[in-house]
Amino acid sequence: MNIAVWLERTAHVAGHRPALMRGDDLVADYAGFFARAAALAQTLHDRGLAKGDRVALCASNSPDYLVVMFGVWIAGGVVVPINAKLHVKEIAYILNDSGACHVFAGRGLIADLSAHTSQPITALEGADVAALTNGRGAAVALCAPDDLAWLFYTSGTTGRPKGVQITHGMLAATSLCYPVDVDPVSPDDAALYAAPMSHGAGLYAAIHVRMGARHIVPRSGGFDPEDILTLSQAHGPTSMFMAPTMLRRLTDAAKARGARGEGIKTIVYGGGPMYRADIEEAVAWFGPRFVQIYGQGECPMAITALSRADIADRSHPRWRERLASVGRAQSAVTLAIVDATGQPLPPGETGEILVRGTPVMPGYWNNPTATAATLHDGWLKTGDLGHLDADGYLTLVDRSKDVIISGGTNIYPREIEEVLLTHPSVHAVAVVGRPSAHWGEEVVAFIVPAPGMAPDRATLDAHVLANLARFKRPKAYIQIADLPRNHYGKVLKTALRKRLQDTAD
Numbered sequence: 001m002n003i004a005v006w007l008e009r010t011a012h013v014a015g016h017r018p019a020l021m022r023g024d025d026l027v028a029d030y031a032g033f034f035a036r037a038a039a040l041a042q043t044l045h046d047r048g049l050a051k052g053d054r055v056a057l058c059a060s061n062s063p064d065y066l067v068v069m070f071g072v073w074i075a076g077g078v079v080v081p082i083n084a085k086l087h088v089k090e091i092a093y094i095l096n097d098s099g100a101c102h103v104f105a106g107r108g109l110i111a112d113l114s115a116h117t118s119q120p121i122t123a124l125e126g127a128d129v130a131a132l133t134n135g136r137g138a139a140v141a142l143c144a145p146d147d148l149a150w151l152f153y154t155s156g157t158t159g160r161p162k163g164v165q166i167t168h169g170m171l172a173a174t175s176l177c178y179p180v181d182v183d184p185v186s187p188d189d190a191a192l193y194a195a196p197m198s199h200g201a202g203l204y205a206a207i208h209v210r211m212g213a214r215h216i217v218p219r220s221g222g223f224d225p226e227d228i229l230t231l232s233q234a235h236g237p238t239s240m241f242m243a244p245t246m247l248r249r250l251t252d253a254a255k256a257r258g259a260r261g262e263g264i265k266t267i268v269y270g271g272g273p274m275y276r277a278d279i280e281e282a283v284a285w286f287g288p289r290f291v292q293i294y295g296q297g298e299c300p301m302a303i304t305a306l307s308r309a310d311i312a313d314r315s316h317p318r319w320r321e322r323l324a325s326v327g328r329a330q331s332a333v334t335l336a337i338v339d340a341t342g343q344p345l346p347p348g349e350t351g352e353i354l355v356r357g358t359p360v361m362p363g364y365w366n367n368p369t370a371t372a373a374t375l376h377d378g379w380l381k382t383g384d385l386g387h388l389d390a391d392g393y394l395t396l397v398d399r400s401k402d403v404i405i406s407g408g409t410n411i412y413p414r415e416i417e418e419v420l421l422t423h424p425s426v427h428a429v430a431v432v433g434r435p436s437a438h439w440g441e442e443v444v445a446f447i448v449p450a451p452g453m454a455p456d457r458a459t460l461d462a463h464v465l466a467n468l469a470r471f472k473r474p475k476a477y478i479q480i481a482d483l484p485r486n487h488y489g490k491v492l493k494t495a496l497r498k499r500l501q502d503t504a505d
């Protein structure tokens, strides 16, 4: 099944429904959306695109992004969404690795990209793409569930990005889990694109197309909290995906203007650790509008979900514990926690999280070595450490690569970060290990102070010691103006470790 048949069906039964919006302006109804995407598919065929060929999309969010995505699928092609904020050399690497035969790019990127790649490039905005989406439409190509739909390049917090193969079957499974495990979708809803479509926010387009909901793309094409609050209020009920750092900014902006999230139906957050202090503040301010998901490119958006009720139900005796978890397995997967030898562990014990099920990737693109290291007997090794409770709630402890081993004891940085973040003088924090002749590794905390604050060592030490065992106390606190992050907002702990290494050298 080709995921693009969902667009074809919605266009047939509800062609007049509003589909694509740029800010407050309606750009296309469902009939127009499908007609443009099918015409693009025909143009791509005319230019020689064959089934399975890759087409890269490297631009900020726009309604045309969705037209191209569905157009490529109608043609039987594979979309390679690339974050437009990457360095041009990183983009060129992905273009080469994926073997993309055509590129759609933001206008501002075209000159730079042309110097690094030989593929034909079309500007995603304006006349260039409009000219390709005007003619007669192609029929939706027949696809099997195992056929590739999307090559998702991992965010590369460690090493070179790898191309995760996402099939039409995986997209359908992730999409169908959404209304069951995350949030029901109604035709009156609007998907608001607050986060890049090249990542999870784009994956959620399909289920909203299937239900005939609106797709609202803020005019900025990026994350602007003010715009999101205004658009939601004008066009609600809106749903959107956000990384935890974005939610924090949204809460600050809403508080500053006294907005309580009017028009926002659901904010799905995930993609990185949500600190307890931040979600508690967001729920206290916005009310029951949140659902958490845990996923990774290799099992996109579909490993676990923490429900709206779990997040909002303060009266539950284990509310805080559950809020700190990532919820329970979504419907299309099975979870296991295993020790270093691969043996299953009982509830309460921490080990590596394994996942199997329909949304799990068949492997990395052209990378059998990485595939063999990640998939074992149908199980995906997530590289995340965590534990399950007796009710099936999963708590992530940390990435296995980030665990600090000091004096032979495992120390999980996230636990220390959670505690430091509750101190009023700390705005953001990242804890990493530094090589130590005596301990193997020792704990170092990078601290971004809250505005106007300059926390000293004694204050932070006292705060940590009031909450955690002595051996977890950082040996150093390093103040830093901002934490290094990748283009999805994830903290680059590799860069912090390198900084410590360089200083030691």
Ligand code: AMP
Binding pocket: 154, 155, 269, 270, 271, 272, 273, 274, 292, 293, 294, 295, 296, 297, 298, 326, 382, 384, 396, 399
């Ligand atoms: P990516 O493949 O770039 O989406 O990164 C996936 C990784 O992000 C996962 O393996 C986790 O380490 C982390 N992650 C995703 N969702 C969550 C979440 N809800 N809470 C904490 N970490 C998360």
